Structures are given as structure tokens and as C-alpha cells.
Amino acid sequence: MAPLGANEDAKTTNGSGELLSETAPMEKHPAPLTARNMFARLAGIGVLLLGVVGAFLYLGGWFSPQKLTPARFVDEFERVSGIHSGFRRNHAKGVCVRGFFDSNGQGARLSKAVAFQSGRVPVVGRFSLGGGDPHATDDLSTVRGLGLQFSLPDGEQWRTAMIDLPVFPFKDPQAFYDNLVASQRDPNTHQPDPAKGAAFLASHPETARALAIIKSHAPSSGFDNTAYYSLNAFRFVNAEGASTYVRWTLAPVQPYEAGTGASQDKNFLFDGLIASIQQHPLQWHLIMTVAQPGDPTDNATIQWPEGREQVDVGTLTLDSVESEETNPARDINFDPLVLPAGMAPSNDPLLSARSAVYSQSFTRRAGETKEPSEITPSEVRK
Amino acid sequence: MSARTTTDRQQFTGSMRFLHWLMAAMVLAMLGIGIAMVASLGDYRRLVSIHRPLGILILILVVIRFVNRRLSSLPPFPATMSPQERFAARASEALLYTLLLVQPLVGWGMLSAARYPIVLFGSLHLFPILPHSVMLYAVLRRTHTFLAYLLFLAFVAHFGAILFHALIVRDGMLSRMAPWRVRAR
Numbered sequence: 340m341a342p343l344g345a346n347e348d349a350k351t352t353n354g355s356g357e358l359l360s361e362t363a364p365m366e367k368h369p370a371p372l373t374a375r376n377m378f379a380r381l382a383g384i385g386v387l388l389l390g391v392v393g394a395f396l397y398l399g400g401w402f403s404p405q406k407l408t409p410a411r412f413v414d415e416f417e418r419v420s421g422i423h424s425g426f427r428r429n430h431a432k433g434v435c436v437r438g439f440f441d442s443n444g445q446g447a448r449l450s451k452a453v454a455f456q457s458g459r460v461p462v463v464g465r466f467s468l469g470g471g472d473p474h475a476t477d478d479l480s481t482v483r484g485l486g487l488q489f490s491l492p493d494g495e496q497w498r499t500a501m502i503d504l505p506v507f508p509f510k511d512p513q514a515f516y517d518n519l520v521a522s523q524r525d526p527n528t529h530q531p532d533p534a535k536g537a538a539f540l541a542s543h544p545e546t547a548r549a550l551a552i553i554k555s556h557a558p559s560s561g562f563d564n565t566a567y568y569s570l571n572a573f574r575f576v577n578a579e580g581a582s583t584y585v586r587w588t589l590a591p592v593q594p595y596e597a598g599t600g601a602s603q604d605k606n607f608l609f610d611g612l613i614a615s616i617q618q619h620p621l622q623w624h625l626i627m628t629v630a631q632p633g634d635p636t637d638n639a640t641i642q643w644p645e646g647r648e649q650v651d652v653g654t655l656t657l658d659s660v661e662s663e664e665t666n667p668a669r670d671i672n673f674d675p676l677v678l679p680a681g682m683a684p685s686n687d688p689l690l691s692a693r694s695a696v697y698s699q700s701f702t703r704r705a706g707e708t709k710e711p712s713e714i715t716p717s718e719v720r721k
Numbered sequence: 722m723s724a725r726t727t728t729d730r731q732q733f734t735g736s737m738r739f740l741h742w743l744m745a746a747m748v749l750a751m752l753g754i755g756i757a758m759v760a761s762l763g764d765y766r767r768l769v770s771i772h773r774p775l776g777i778l779i780l781i782l783v784v785i786r787f788v789n790r791r792l793s794s795l796p797p798f799p800a801t802m803s804p805q806e807r808f809a810a811r812a813s814e815a816l817l818y819t820l821l822l823v824q825p826l827v828g829w830g831m832l833s834a835a836r837y838p839i840v841l842f843g844s845l846h847l848f849p850i851l852p853h854s855v856m857l858y859a860v861l862r863r864t865h866t867f868l869a870y871l872l873f874l875a876f877v878a879h880f881g882a883i884l885f886h887a888l889i890v891r892d893g894m895l896s897r898m899a900p901w902r903v904r905a906r
Contacts, residue, residue, distance in 0.1 A: 369891040380888040388881050395873060398753050400760035408760045453844075494846060496838045512762045670855045671836065676766055680844035688763055695758075695765035705835070706859025 407516055409699035412692075415519045416700070420471025425709035428700040430484045432475055433467035434609050434714045435666030436616065438657035440489055440625070446652030449583050449627060450575035452681035453491040455652055461490050462655065465668040466562045466612060469502070474713045477608040479558045479598040485567045485589065486673030487655070498677035500693070501567035501589065505556060506549045507639035512692035514543055549640040557597050562612040563621050564593040571675065571693075572636040572685040575627075584630035584685055586643070589623035589655060609714050613660050620658035624651050636685040662719050663712040672701040730796035731904075732897050737793055740786045742900050747779055748821065752873050759866075773832075774841045780825035787818060799892035813879060820872045826850075827868060831861035 372380065400406050416428040423431060439459050446455030454460060468475060469482030482502050489497040509515040521535040540547050559565045567589040575583045593615070604610070615621060629648040635641050663669040676684055676694040684690045732738065751772065758768035798807050832839050833849035835858040840846045851857060886894035896903040 372889070377889065384881065384884045384888060387884060388877055391877060391880065395752065395756060399756035406760070407762060409762060409765070410760075412762070493844065494838075494848070495844055667853065670853065674837075677838060684766060691764065691766040692762040694769070695762050701835070702859065702862050705855035705862070
């Protein structure tokens with residue numbers, strides 16, 4: 340290629356004398372462009388640049404306003420429950436706990452994760468109730484959540500966000516979102532439109548089946564005698580490199596007691612948890628259910644068949660409770676994809692979506708002023 | 722600028738050109754992954770698990786590249802460029818270097834402030850460089866987005882300028898950074 344531009348003559352005759360001071364020696368000129376040629380080249384440059392910008396915006400979803408994104412998901416939570424400054428957009432009401440996990444070593448044949456080698460690791464966690472209102476009245480039928488963070492000795496972490504439902508009502512993020520939209524309260528009646536709910540169930544038979552399973556488990560009396568489920572399947576990899584799909588359950592040592600529903604004050608579930616944990620440490624067995632080939636790993640609405648191998652891999656002990664205002668768990672995103680080596684996601688589409696939506700919710704609340712929690716530090720002490 | 726620019730080189734050194742094109746591909750991929758992943762539900766996990774280690778790799782490479790540049794002699798600007806154009810070229814180069822250094826640091830910093838583990842590969846992960854503060858995370862998270870758009874715009878300007886030189890001015894500007902070897906005239 341020639342070293343000089345077509346406009347070189349124009350520039351030097353314009354008298355910019357210092358122009359040549361740092362330049363390569365002048366050689367032959369390229370032939371001047373015709374006006375038509377020049378226009379075509381400029382147009383080509385314009386098209387290339389627009390193409391680059393367009394491709395970038397396309398990747399960012401700018402041309403697909405109907406596409407379900409993490410932001411639109413969280414917008415919908417906010418439409419349903421309002422924006423409560425500094426709180427999670429779902430499972431907004433909660434209290435924090437600390438404790439530890441004693442691994443018995445039985446999990447090591449499933450996963451090489453340090454969490455499953457024999458020994459103890461510290462845990463922080465958060466009990467919560469489903470819904471976006473951080474000051475909602477406790478109700479036995481509200482979904483109970485438990486988020487945990489296991490801090491492994493080498494700086495790795497395992498986080499999990501579990502709920503008390505043995506199956507999840509929605510098979511993918513779109514179904515979850517559509518149900519949120521369908522359960523939107525009517526501004527006049529302040530009730531969800533039953534016709535929309537029925538239409539959703541009619542078009543989502545897997546949800547109807549999951550709800551039947553869920554309804555066959557009467558809720559227990561408190562957070563402490565509840566079982567919590569991973570819902571989604573995960574892929575475990577052991578030291579030999581062998582993969583296994585598992586789901587896990589935290590099975591309470593505290594005996595099951597049916598909730599009576601005779602009410603009770605606004606925070607009776609949280610107050611019950613606080614009283615219970617202050618009496619004695621609470622314990623759960625961590626049970627891994629191992630899939631057989633052919634068991635669905637991508638659909639959390641379906642239970643695996645009875646009789647699947649169950650491995651008790653250790654005991655979770657929670658021995659102290661604190662208000663969100665004094666515990667770091669408030670500022671932890673219990674992203675189910677924060678996993679140590681040896682644990683990996685399955686192909687369940689909910690997992691990636693949960694990670695993305697939790698992150699969006701976390702980012703929004705992180706920058707907001709933190710309002711006091713319903714369960715205050717004095718509530719925990721009394 | 723300095724005497725280093727007034728050499729008889731026709732091209733940047735082989736290592737500079739290699740790093741330029743390698744990083745160009747990585748940074749473009751990174752920008753695309755970044756904007757796609759924040760709008761994605763199904764691909765979020767896969768994209769994030771590429772985004773984080775790739776960002777750290779870019780951070781390492783930009784430091785190597787900067788040192789390498791300081792140690793190398795540079796080809797002169799083409800004679801076609803006015804002092805103003807040269808100033809603009811140097812300023813945009815400085816901006817690109819700065820963004821390539823700062824953007825991964827902001828990403829690392831924001832994940833540190835949120836106490837997300839930054840997994841590179843298997844159990845290999847980075848240590849946090851900032852204290853646990855969600856407010857700090859919120860500020861850095863917004864900064865990361867802002868810098869990403871700025872970096873993208875700087876890239877578009879850079880791409881537009883080189884196309885202009887290559888197709889309109891035809892002053893051999895592109896051959897200075899061409900991945901292939903251009904013989905001295």
C-alpha cells in the first residue's frame with residue numbers, strides 16, 4: 340500500500356509546515372478517488388459501523404422488547420409487591436442465622452467438593468418467607484425459604500437457596516413469569532383474577548400436577564421442623580471424574596408437627612424460630628438423592644421415582660439467630676450457581692435464570708437505602 | 722511525541738501486532754458477552770463463566786502489552802495526519818489502554834465488594850480486592866456498565882478511523898498494524 344494519502348497535496352499546500360516533521364518519507368500517491376468512488380467507500384464505512392453497533396445492540400436485546408430478561412422479571416416482582424428499599428425483590432421478609440456443617444465424608448464418593456470431605460465448615464444463612472413484602476404477616480401457607488452459604492477452607496464457597504416445596508410449580512422461567520403476571524392483583528378488587536389463574540393452570544398441566552404434590556404435604560408448625568429442598572438437580576463430579584445427578588434435601592431433626600393455623604401474631608413463624616434456636620441448636624440432615632439414568636434433570640416440577648438412593652452426607656447445625664440488620668447474610672446473594680469445584684449445574688433452565696434474576700434483584704437493592712427489617716435486633720433478643 | 726516515534730519502522734513490532742489482534746478479538750467478544758449476559762436468562766450462567774476469567778486474562782495481557790509497548794520502537798504516523806489528528810490518535814490510544822486496564826479492575830472490585838467468588842477455573846479463584854460493601858458494589862456495578870459503553874464507543878471510533886484511513890486517505894495506516902509482515906519500501 341502506498342504511504343501517502345490522496346489529500347496530502349491539499350494539506351501541504353495549506354501550509355501546515357510541521358506536517359512532515361514526524362512522517363515517513365513521501366513516495367508515490369494513490370490515484371485520487373472519483374466522487375462516486377469516494378461516496379461508495381464512505382457509504383461502505385457507514386454500513387460497517389452501523390452493522391457493528393447494530394450487532395452489539397442486538398446482543399443486548401434492544402430489538403426484542405418482548406424477550407424475557409432478568410430486568411423484566413424483576414420489574415414484574417416490583418409491580419406485584421411494590422419497591423421496598425434495600426430488600427430482596429422476592430423472599431423479602433427474613434432473619435439471619437449462623438452455624439456449621441459437619442460432613443461425615445459419605446458425600447465424597449459423589450462429589451470431590453471440599454464440603455463433603457469429613458470435617459466442619461462454617462455456615463451463614465437466612466430464613467425467609469416468599470413474596471416481595473418485607474413486612475407481610477406470617478402465614479403457614481407462605482413458601483418458606485432457607486438460603487445458606489458454606490465457607491470452605493480454601494476460600495471456595497457453596498451457596499444454596501432452598502424452599503420447603505418438594506417440587507417447584509414452574510418448569511421454566513417463562514412459566515414462572517407468566518404465573519406472576521396472571522396472579523397480579525386487580526387494582527379495584529385487590530384480588531388476583533381467578534379466570535387468569537385458571538387459564539394459566541389449564542395451559543400448564545405440569546404446574547397443576549406439581550401443586551397436587553405440594554398440597555399433599557401439610558405445612559409444619561414452624562421454620563425449625565420444616566424440610567427444605569434444592570428443587571433443581573445438580574451434577575456432582577467425584578475425584579475420579581465420574582458425574583452423578585443429585586437433588587438435596589435438608590431433613591429436620593426437630594420432629595414434624597402440623598401447623599394449626601390458629602392465629603397468632605404477625606411474626607409468629609419468625610418468633611417461633613427465634614425461641615426455638617435460643618433454646619437449643621437446630622439440626623438438619625443433608626440428604627442427597629441420586630438420580631438414575633433417565634430421571635429428568637431439567638424439570639423441577641417432577642419428583643424422581645420412589646426408591647432412589649439417598650445418601651446422608653452430614654448434619655447442618657444452626658445455633659444462633661440475628662436480625663438482618665446485624666448479620667452479613669442480608670448482603671449475600673444466595674445465588675444457587677455459586678458452587679465449589681465438584682458441583683455443577685444440571686441442564687435445568689431454571690438454574691441459569693435464577694442466577695440471573697437473583698443478580699438483578701441484588702444489584703437493585705444493593706444501591707438502595709436499607710430500611711429496618713420487620714425482625715429487628717430487639718425482636719431477636721426479647 | 723518522543724524520539725521513539727521517529728524511527729524508520731514501517732510497522733509495529735511482531736509482538737505488538739500479535740497482542741493487538743489477540744486482544745481485539747478478546748475485547749470484542751467480551752463486550753458482546755457482557756451486553757448479552759445481562760439481558761439473558763438461559764445463557765446467563767454460561768456467559769458469566771466465560772466473562773470472568775476472560776476479563777482477568779485481558780487485565781494480564783494489557784499490562785504485558787503496555788510494558789511491551791514502552792520497550793519497543795514505534796513506526797511513525799503517516800504524513801497525511803495533521804497535528805490535531807495525531808493528537809486525537811494518541812488520546813484515543815491512551816483512552817483505550819486506560820479502559821482496558823480499568824474495566825477488568827472495576828469488574829474484579831465490584832465482585833469483591835459483593836463477595837461473589839470469582840472462579841477462574843475449577844477451584845482456582847481470585848481473592849477479593851475490596852471490603853464487603855453492597856453500596857460500593859452498586860456504584861462499581863454502574864461504573865462497569867458505563868465503562869463498557871464507553872469502551873464500545875471508543876472501539877467504534879477506532880474502527881471508523883482506520884477504515885477512513887484505509888479506504889479514503891489510503892496512507893498505509895492499516896499496514897502499520899497489519900497482522901502480516903509488510904516489506905519495507
